[in-house]
Amino acid sequence: MDVSHAERAWVPRIEGEQGPIYLAIADAIGAAVARVELRPGERLPTHRALAKALGVDLTTVTRAYAEARRRGLLDARVGRGTFIRSMAPSPSLQATSDEFVDLGMNLPPLPEEPRLQDLLQQGLSRLLGGQEPRRVLSYRTGAGTADERAAGALWLRPVLGEVDPGRLLVCPGAQPALFAALSALAEPGDTVLADELTYPGLRAVAEQLGLRLAGVAADDEGMLPEAVEAAYGENRPKALYCIPTIQNPTTVTMPRERRQALAATAQRLGLHIVEDDAYGLLPSRPLPAIASFAPEITYYISTLSKVLSPALRMAYLVAPGGAGVERLGAMLRASVLMASPLLTGLFAEWMRDGTAGTVLSAIRKESAARQRLARELLPRASFSAHPEGLHLWLRLPPRWNRLDFTSHLRRQGGLGVVPSDAFSLVAPAPDSVRVSLGAAANRDDLRRAMTSLAIGLDRGGSPHFAAVV
Ligand SMILES: Cc1ncc(COP(=O)(O)O)c(C=O)c1O
Structure with a gap:
């Protein structure tokens, strides 16, 4: 991998990722920050070096870095390079309204009480x-x-x-x-x-x-x-x-x-x-x-x-x-x-x-509250869920295809969900996505995320095709 030694040789792994490459790169940056593989203040490869290392166009890397910046992951120091934001937020713990909310990972919600x-x-x-x-x-x-x-x-x-x-x-x-x-x-x-x-x-x-x-x-x-x-x-x-x-x-x-x-x-x-x-x-x-x-x-x-x-x-x-x-x-x-x-x-x-039982009860309670919130904000017929479960299985209306919907949410809603292809042993995979409620930092973030989801469901269309002339 030929990345100039002036930068750390961090190169995202994007093989096998679905959807646009620039989003996969931005996702990989977010994941690396969350794993503390990339640390606050750390310099990323130049656009040119990364494009070369990945074998992609320069514009793809430019879009990827712009997307990562939009998600609050990067600082741009003009003329000096691209850096991981000094006070990079932990995406799953401290997401705020204008940051990416990753509902792609299935994990229990953090109960408010006990902490x-x-x-x-x-x-x-x-x-x-x-x-x-x-x-x-x-x-x-x-x-x-x-x-x-x-x-x-x-x-x-x-x-x-x-x-x-x-x-x-x-x-x-x-x-x-x-x-x-x-x-x-x-x-x-x-x-x-x-x-x-x-x-x-x-x-x-x-x-x-x-x-x-x-x-x-x-x-x-x-x-x-x-x-x-x-x-x-x-x-x-x-x-x-x-x-x-x-x-x-x-x-x-x-x-x-x-x-x-x-x-x-x-x-x-x-x-x-x-x-x-x-x-x-x-x-x-x-x-x-x-x-x-x-x-x-x-x-x-x-x-x-x-x-x-x-x-x-x-x-x-x-x-x-x-x-x-x-x-x-x-x-x-x-x-x-x-x-x-x-x-x-x-x-x-x-x-x-007895702490194990106390935490389990608190998680059930928080999961149930989040499930109620989803029921309140999303159209009833659109998903299956368990009232104390961590996730939803969302069936898309006929005008949406799962991959377009997933990338639309990323771009417009700053929201991550998982398309059915990740789970399917049969082809074609159904037009459904998994939405994990536990990954939102708190109920306010989840409310915003469910609102974006409801708007997305309502809107419909195939944004990729719409842009083709
Ligand atoms: C059905 C199922 N089994 C196992 C796991 C992984 O569990 P662990 O983190 O203990 O490896 C998951 C995680 O999503 C899961 O959904």
Whole structure:
């Protein structure tokens, strides 16, 4: 990459991005600022150097930098170059009316009360000031201490019922748990069944492991058991992946009967299930997990990222039992070694003193308030959602196509949403987008964002084509 050494050789990765390149570059700058990969005051490559490094026109970089400046990410010091804004705001925490609001990332909202920052600070200070701080300041072997596994079994009781803590493995997030489960179940070339619209992280794992994903049809109660049976006959899959509660992206929650029917179908076929229950604890009345009906064939995954905070990113992987635990433990040791003892220790502490439940309740309350706000401001028929969920699945009116709508919102509304293509195993992807409510810094920002969204929906059209003469 030939970027002059006078500038730092930061070059955005934009391969595979959908939509106009200049927006992808501006997005990449925003993401790099959010990840603190680019720091306040840091100089970006010159227009010319970046154009050369990316193999794009100079005007594309000029537009990208102008867009990033409009989003409040850059300072222009005339004649001296382009710099990350000195007091660059953290986009998701401090967005204001004229800044970009990224509703593309699915995460729990920060409750106003209690403040998560305060609880984290207090919890860590207790943990580190306690009797045995060394416990959380070192490496450890095995996927979690007995304490942490017991805390996990207790946390999951509302969805799993009684579960032997010995079947639990503590992982640094759901993604590595998914990687481990599918590595244990399938080999390159094998097929895994999943919803036709599904979590993009599954697609990433499948690609790395050389697995084929086959889409299974669903209705408004989730994946159809008869479609699983038909797809089994056609594909001889090694596993079935599903998200039974607040499906990502469609928001569908399978009722109890559908869970039982799916469990029974998989049992009859001898098909393993990978149940990704990322959102399972969000409803105040959680439904029993599929794993509770078919524990002997289900690899169950539950992360804290979506029900508490990505700051506490850790997950439990519950193995079907027996040799499965050993095998998964070996996979996790080889890939991620262990979850951070500081976080797993903090969560065990939060289970002991009740903070975990308090935060979960506050998140449910804030999510419910945000969902009400969306219902108030958006046309009713335009979206599906769970009343305590983190996101909406928005169906666009016929005059809008999803990619045009997404880029229109970016340009006109300063708003980020995710088009269905990110989730779709089938082509063409439907004209729908995912809108995540938790990512807005506060309800005022969300209100503004929902208003922009409603205006955008109302307007309609294909702005790209409209500009062609
Ligand atoms: C269904 C589902 N599973 C897993 C994850 C990732 O969780 P983690 O952050 O624990 O890897 C997500 C994140 O969006 C998700 O939607």
